[in-house]
Amino acid sequence: MDRELEKLYELDIWPMKPQDAEATKRFNSMKEVFSYLVSTHDYFKDILRNEKINVIDIAAGTGIAGAALANILSGMGKKVNLVATDIRFKDLDLVHEWLKGVNKVHVETIVCDAITLHKCFSSYKEEFHVALLWGYSTSHFNPWSLVRLFSSASHLIANNGVFIIEETDRVYGILYRVGYKDFLIEKETNDKLIVSIHLGYDIMKGSFKRGFYIIPGFKEIAKLEATFWNIATVAAIGWIFYNKVDIVTKMTKHDIHGSGYLIMYKEPRKSIDPETFNELPEIVYGK
Known part of the structure; x- marks a missing residue:
């Protein structure tokens, strides 16, 4: 599966590389989305009290979304620690190009499967204030693996942190x-x-x-x-692992066109050990 995804993304079907004009347009639209979200949504009030904000971009690709958010936070005078993760190592280094000329942003790239984040970051000393899963990436996760992603990610996020998923209703x-x-x-x-x-x-x-x-x-x-998720199902699965859930509808009414629906989670429960889901039921893969 990892290599299959890599072969497909090498064809640039979806614009996300800095030299692509369409990707640059998309990047600028994302900055508008994050600027509006950070300045208006209640979930960010506690986060903005921090001088340094830790951001993790999950299934990041070229890190375009994480870089867009880091750009906005840096512009607000915040120090940003951005970690971009993906199973495709070739694209990850491009996150540095998205952040050329941006100050106060420290960037790390880590090759990691999204369903095993808690293992990849087991020795990481800090929690993340913001986690992103952008670009309608949930289609790469079936119901069993999406549960594992939610559980794994919840143990990396600070108690007042937020997990944001860009989503569309495929049903x-x-x-x-x-x-x-x-x-x-x-x-x-x-x-x-x-x-x-x-x-x-x-x-x-x-x-x-x-x-x-x-x-x-x-x-x-x-x-x-590919799994054809709908908004409510993804929101409900995430609710198992977070106390608060919000669905931000498309922001075209604010003349902002850079995203689909946003599902936002706050206050990770952390009551379920991610290792609980380490072995999948036999009905899925057998032995």
């Missing part, structure tokens, strides 16, 4: 409004198409299986599983 937006597509053009360039094709559905994981190919030639790129 309503894709399955109902658009309709699931057996064949879908993912990206078009001057000389090729990148397409995805339905390969099956795993009932035990709740995930669709899709193959990605290059046309002409029909060369296989990767085979991946």
